[in-house]
Each structure stands twice: as C-alpha cells, then as structure tokens.
Amino acid sequence: MVDFLNLIRNENMKMFRAPRLFVMLGIVLALVIAISSVWFTVDKGQTAMWEVIITETMFLYWIVTIFAVIVASGTVAEEFSTGTIKLLLIRPWNRSKILLSKYISSLLFALFFAIVFLASLLLVNWIFFDLLGNGESVERLSQFTSMSNSEYMFKYYGLLFLNTVMTVTISFMLSTVFRSSVLAIAMALFIEIVVNNLMQLLAFVKYKWIDYVLFVHLDLTKFVGGNVASDGKTLGFSLSVLGVYYVIFIALTWIIFNKRDVAS
C-alpha cells in the first residue's frame, strides 16, 4: 500500500513539475481578479460578496474542468508521445496499477484545482466586496430553500465537481484509447460549452431514450435546490445513469490499456 502511494507521488511529481501548472494557476487567478475588479469599479462595491462568487463560479468554473482534463489526458498520452511509457511499464507493477495511479492523481489534481479556484474566489471577493465594498449581505442565495449561503455553495460545488469527475473520466478514457490528448480536450470543451449549456433543450424532446443519454445528465447543478429538478427528474436517476456510464468507461479504459502492445 505504501508502495502504491509512491506511484501516486510519482504522478503528482510529474504533474506539478510540468511548467504549465504555473500558467494555469496564473490564468485562473488573473481571471478572478480581473472580473471582480471590473465589477467592483462598475457598481462601486454595492453587490453582496456571495452573489459575486456564485456568478463568477457559473461563468468561470468550466476552466477548472478544462485544466483538469488537459492534465488528466496528458498523463497517459504524453508518456506515449515521449516514449517514457516504456520505462514506466517495465517496473514491477502491472499495468492496471500504473493506470490507477494515474487516474487517482488526475482526480486529485482536479480537486486541488477546484479548491484553488474556490479559495481565490473567496479571497479576492472578500477583499473587494466585504473589506473594501459596502454591499448589503444577501440573506439567501437560493430562493427556494432554507440553506445557508456556505451550505448552498458547498452543495453547488459538489455537484459541479461530479461533472468534473465525469468529464475527466471520459477524457482519461479517450486519451488512453487514442494515445492523444487532442481528442480528449476537444471532447471536454464540447461537454463544457455545448452540453452544459444546451442540453436542457434536449430534455424537452419527448422520446423515452433521451432519458438515458449521457449528456442529459452531466449538468447536475439543477439539483442544487433539491433532489427533484424543475423538469421532474430526480438526482437518484441521474446519478444511476451516470454510474452505469462511469463503469463502462472505466472498464473500457482498463481493458484497452492492459491489452495494448506498446510499440511507439
């Protein structure tokens, strides 16, 4: 077990040594500061801090998913493109364990980035709209529940992160199967931009099979107010459909990685 943690340490080392990490952190921090400062100058600090945070989350969270996908798809594909996969696979670890260490550290990276994103949102907007501003506090973020603001945020982020996990898993599969991160990143962009914004429209199409399409269930934030969304679907049903897809994706990824002849 300790030995397996070493594999994860290795993967983390490779992710965090790569120079792109600082670019990613810089972009996230710069975007948050830019939007908050513009907002602050326009309304002179009248808006409540929580309102700014939830709005910026809606506009910017997809960047967290995209960066997590870039890192996750690179973790397998880059080992193939540089040839280091050969050195990695000739150690006394079977391929399933190597792949698992990569998958776990990909999810850890996504979690790390989501936390960094939330922390910078909280910090920057606390400074702008609480310390410097004079916005009245919003009693309730959610109009239909009695949740506290932090509880609401916590649940909202949890649901967003489930979407990230699913997207990272799909990209991880694509990059393992095709040994290229381009397709994986394109797929993630498609999910983030098209699916998460337009799929609600698909829900109005009255075919039974629509209910089982993966994309319909990827955006879970509609359940933030309760376990039944406005379109009548339940959180349990969405999670079950996602769960089935998840198991299929993971199985495919592992089977193909184990069977593949490494010839590059």
Add this chain to the structure above:
Amino acid sequence: MGKPIVQLQGVTKRIGSRTIIDNLTLDVPSGEVFGFLGPNGAGKTTTIRMMVGLMSITSGDILIDGHSISKQFEKSIRHVGAIVENPEMYKYMSGYQNLIHFARMIPGITSHRVKEVVALVGLESRIHDKVKTYSLGMRQRLGVAQAILHKPKLLILDEPTNGLDPAGIRELRDYLRNMARQEGVAVFVSSHLLSEMELMCDRVAIIQNGKLIDVRSIQGSDNSAKSLRILFEVEWPESALEVLAASGLTGISEGAGVIAIEGDKELAAQVNESFVRSGIKVYGIRADIKSLEEQFLEMTGGEGIG
C-alpha cells in the same frame, strides 16, 4: 557460465496474418554478454519488447529467472533493467528527479544506492540539471543508470551505442563486460554495429525475418591449432609459388603480391623461412579470419544491415 537467466521458448509473434517472430528459442546464462544481430525489420526490437512485457507473445513463453513474463509479470520484470530504443526521460525534471521517480517504483532502493549509480555512470556534476540540457551521451548514461538502479540480473539494451562517441562506446563496453564478469549479470544487447558487437559480446545470435539463423561464440585466440587461410604478401609472387611447389604445397595467387595457403601457425613459420632463404622478401603475414560482418553478410545474403 551460470544458469540461464533468460529463456526464450518457441517465441512467436503474429500481428494479423504476418509472422514477425517465428519460433525463437534461446538461452542467455548469467555472466554472459549476448549480442542480438539482424538487419532492419528482422524483429530485434519486437523480441526485446516481448522480453520486457511491452508486447504480448502470440505463442511460446519467455522465462526470466524462471518466471514467465506473460503470467508472472511483476515477479519476472523485477530482475530486469532495460533501455528500449532511445533512453527517453522526463525532460522537464532533473536527472536526479528522474532517478528518484524510478527508484520509488521498486522497493528497497535507498538514496545511497541512487548516489552510487550516479557516480558509476559519471554524472555527478550534472545530475541536478534538467534532462533537456543533457547531450545524447549523457541521456544514454542516465538511461543506463535507471536500468541498473535495482541491481537487475538481466540487463537489456536496445542499440546502446547509438549516438555515443568512440570514447563513450568504449566506456560502455568496458562497463557492460564488468557487469557480466563481476556481478554475474546477463547482458542482452541488440545493435547494428557489427564490429562493436564483436568486441563486446561473448556470443551472438543472428536473426532474419523473425527466424533465428545462427548462434555462435565470438572466437578469441582459441583457434591457434585450427587450420587457417594464411595470406603472405611477398616481393615476387611467381617465384614464391615455385618455392611452395618445390616443398609440395599449393599456393593460390590472390593478386597484388598476395598468396594464400591453407595450414596452421607452424606451417606459416616454415613457409616464411623458406621464402626468406630463397631471397624473396616477405612484407606481411596474416591469418584470413572472416570478420563478423563478413560472416553476417554471407548468412543474411548481403541484405542491408541496419
């Protein structure tokens, strides 16, 4: 020679309907440097990939220290250190971080051992620099370092002299021979530099089109008693042939003042004496031993050597 460390037993690899490796059987004992020769596309790299479990084996099996690479992968690969093709490393990390990365993957490698290996390959001064600043020769050394970290019983090197300068090749050669002699490591080397293999290996296997053509020892000086083709370079070949005929020997004129006779070392001395006594100047005497390259070209029908 010790017990076999690696055993290839009827190894066959088919991709689609194409047979890439056909029923390959060979053993490499501990303490031996074993060369693996063949023209481009003969299946050298494919064989090596199967030996380290990067490719599946269609039929047959490969045993390393008695464990099957396909069925007991983790047990058998533990004894293997390898560089497959180029020594690729994580270029954005330092050489030391690269070694730490691989050391973590095998239990029991101390930081002391890492330092020892760094010293062994002579990279102390640059080990904390990023790998992208290394020359090809330094990357090759780092590649060797990662391969021997865990003191493997079998060291597999695919084209190890690629990109090394003559001094580097010589150093690697001495190092590999030392590993084999002193630590009893079996060294499995593929290369296209035939003359290099001749200097480095105890035995070589030659494969072509995925089939094993020949396995032979590289002879040292143990052929002194054998009959050789001896070449004399003399002043007047015609009179030299007459001198030979007078003592009942047949010489063949090879042109350019060279005559060939069949015989052993003793005969060479006697013939030389009779030439000198007859007033024929002898400029040179040498045994006509076919180089590995000539033998190789003969066997593979002169196809290009990669």
